[in-house]
Amino acid sequence: MLKIENLHATAGGKEILKGVSLTVNAGEVHAIMGPNGSGKSTLAQVIAGHPGFEVTQGSIVYDGENLLDLQPEERAQHGVFLAFQYPVEIPGVTNAYFLRSAYNEIRKARGEQQVDPMEFLDVMEQKLKLVDMDPDMLHRSVNAGFSGGEKKRNEILQMAVLEPKLAILDETDSGLDIDALRVVAGGVNALKKPTNATIVVTHYQRLLNYIVPDKVHVLAHGKIVKSGGKELALELEARGYDWVLEAA
Amino acid sequence: MSAALAKYAEAFAAAEAAPGSPAWLAELRKAAHAEFNSIGFPTTRNENWHYTSVTPIAERTFRPLKGxxxxxxxxxxxxxxxxxxxxxxxxxxxxxxxxxxSSLASLGRGVRVSTLTAALAEQPDFVSAHLGKLAAWNAQAFTAFNTAFVQDGLVVRVARGVKAEMPLHVLHLVDKQAAGCMIHPRLLVVLEPSAELTVVESYISERGVEYFTNGVGEATLGDGARFYHCKVQRESREAFHVGTLQATQGRDSLFHSFSYASGGALSRTNTYTRLAGQGAEVRLNGLYLIDGAQHADHQTIVEHIAPGCASRELYKGILDGESHGVFNGKVYVEPEAQQTDGKQTNHALLLSPTARVDTKPQLEIFADDVKCTHGATVGRLDDIALFYLKSRGMGADHARAVLTYAFAAEVLETVELDELRDGLEKIAFERFTRA
Structure with missing residues (x-):
């Protein structure tokens, strides 16, 4: 589904990704771990098309298409979703409008019928339950005045509404208490299908107790320095990152 | 007298000759006309008009509408x-x-509304006691111009402790019969202690009509009175508009003014208040949405005279094309006005590289125990926020429209009247999301 080869990316002239290669197949969950500043979030954002980074070398092929040729909205319409580490607040625009607009854009791209506000409420009813959110939040402004946990839940809610083929969770666990973490992970697991894939970017092993990965990769200094199964995450938790960095 | 002023002398002589005005009003008009002639149209050397040239108004000759x-x-x-x-x-x-x-009967007991013409006949003492007493016809050219040529308008008086049962909507409509004309409407509001009133003034005109509206309002708020004033200016793109509202506030009174400006070739909205009684509060808000060659200017003056008063100002502008926006907010804190709490904010969003904003906060503080802040920003849409919307599948144009509307929404939310707020949100939203 996703094949990244020798990816190099810079921000403000500084090279952050220095040759990342990664293959993700349908039905898989991959965890990308690594110390702070290793380039984990950059990788997630480059896949989604963040304007702050420039890809200088390498390729990202998604479903047979060169992803780097597509605008961020086209990537989303093709089924790529990034749950932001810092979701943006949009005062004055209700969640209902925002979610329905996004939902309709994606349906339009798939050649499906658009839905009106009443039909959309029916769609939302079940999605809200998935992330344990009050329907009142639909009438609040997007993320404005939300707590950290509410913002992260709102990201997963958007994911549930848009049903992406490739979901990338960028540090979705940071700042969450254990209950919120369970809700968020439960949402992600419920959305898992044999036809889609998930990339979980995280600093801590904790989230991986709830979202069990098929593969774990360690990113350091802009490269993947080690890959393994889910047991690698436990080993990193016990021993830290130094031994991997030294071995690399 | 300059040529720009001399051309109005004949019109003034004709108006003066018309029967019906009481002697005191004739005197007031005459004095205002003399002031207008002596002050003249302001130039950009006048600090109050530094960023707004009224040459397009001064070089035209607008006729009074008759018959x-x-x-x-x-x-x-x-x-x-x-x-x-x-x-x-x-x-x-x-x-x-x-x-x-029109339907003015429904405001309830204790609310007296009539046209200026009717009020002059029915309650001349009341009108003469208030008309021209707050608005500075002896210092401001456009206020003098209005006072000299004042046609009709509205006089509202709310008795002590009475809350008007519903908002009063004043519609200033203009059609092509007024092409080339000047209109000088007047508003006089007197709220006795603890009275409450909402006035919405809508300025609407037919497309393509060029004319000049020069309105003046005066509002007296007794102790504990509450006055909500909304002005919605959506005139033709050829129109010229100057509007001045001068309020004076008694103890613990509240005045909230909201200005929406999206019309006119050149518009200027002056909202002035004197916080004369202890504990009075004023909130001044505004939103202007302009494009093409439009020019929109807001000036506020808040005079903190009594102690313990609060002033809050939030103005926002969204500018496209080659439009020009101006905000000038003055806050004076007199020596007696200790414990003043003043905050002034204005933000502008530029959608095109050729749009321009001039913003000038002015604080003059003569008391020592006060809290006064001001802040201003001029910016463009945030790239990260745009990326957020695009990453959810929204096209670039839609994402920009949603964020532009969101910028406006913060200040629209300050409108208390649900129907007005919802209506303005709708037209602002449609303005930015139309294909």
Whole structure:
């Protein structure tokens, strides 16, 4: 589904990704771990098309298409979703409008019928339950005045509404208490299908107790320095990152 | 006297000769006309007009509108107004009162509303006690111009402790019969202690009509009175507009003014208040949405005279094309006005590289125990926020429209009247999301 080869990316002239290669197949969950500043979030954002980074070398092929040729909205319409580490607040625009607009854009791209506000409420009813959110939040402004946990839940809610083929969770666990973490992970697991894939970017092993990965990769200094199964995450938790960095 | 002023002398002589005005009003007009001639149209050397050239107004000659007129266009113009049809309503077409489209009876006991013409006949002492007492016809050219040529307007008086049962909607409508004309409407509001009133003034005109509206309002808020004033200016793109509202506030009174400006070739909105009684509060808000070659200017003056008063100002502008926006906010804190709490904020969003904003906060503080802040920003849409929306599948144009609307929404939320707020949100949203 996703094949990244020798990816190099810079921000403000500084090279952050220095040759990342990664293959993700349908039905898989991959965890990308690594110390702070290793380039984990950059990788997630480059896949989604963040304007702050420039890809200088390498390729990202998604479903047979060169992803780097597509605008961020086209990537989303093709089924790529990034749950932001810092979701943006949009005062004055209700969640209902925002979610329905996004939902309709994606349906339009798939050649499906658009839905009106009443039909959309029916769609939302079940999605809200998935992330344990009050329907009142639909009438609040997007993320404005939300707590950290509410913002992260709102990201997963958007994911549930848009049903992406490739979901990338960028540090979705940071700042969450254990209950919120369970809700968020439960949402992600419920959305898992044999036809889609998930990339979980995280600093801590904790989230991986709830979202069990098929593969774990360690990113350091802009490269993947080690890959393994889910047991690698436990080993990193016990021993830290130094031994991997030294071995690399 | 300059040529720009001399051309109005004949019109003034004709107005002066017209019968019906009481002697005191004739004197007031005469004095205002003399002031207008001596002050002249402001130039950009005048610090209050530094960023706004009124040359397009000064170089034209606007005629007073006279005689009977057709009211055929009224229905269509009323439909375009934002508000609720059940509100009390005073309709003026080209400055003339239209009784058959107005309904003023429903404001309840203790609320007396009449046209200026009627009030001069029915309650002359009340009018003479208040008209021209707050507005600075002896210092401001456009206020003098209005006072010299004042046609009709509205006089509202709310008795002690009375809360008007519904908002009063004043519709200033203009159709092509007024092409080349000047209209000088007047508003006089007197709220006795603890009275409460909401006034919405809508300025709407037919497309393509060039004319000049020069309105003046005066509002006296007794102790504990509450006055909510909204001005919605959506005139033709050829129109010229100057509007001045001067308030004075008693102890613990509240004045909230909201200005929405999206019309006119050149518009200037002056909102001035004197916080004369301890504990009074004023909130001044505004939103202007302009493009093409439009020019929109807001000036506020808040005079903190009594101690313990609060002033809050938030103005926002969204500018496209080669439009030019101006905000000038003055706050004076007199030596007596200790424990003043003042905050002034204005933000502008530029959608094109050729749009321009000039913003000038002015704080003059003569008391030592005060809290006064001001802040201003001029910016463009945030790239990260745009990316957020795009990453959810929204196209670039849609994402920009949503964020532009979101910028406006913060200040629209300050409008208390649900029907007005919802209506303004709708037109602002449609303005930015239309394909």
């Amino acid at each position: 009977a007129q057709s009211s055929a266009a009224i229905g269509g113009l009323i439909e375009r107004a934002v508000g609720d049809a059940s509100w009390a309503r005073a309709v003026f077409l080209n400055g003339q009162f239209e009784p058959s489209h």
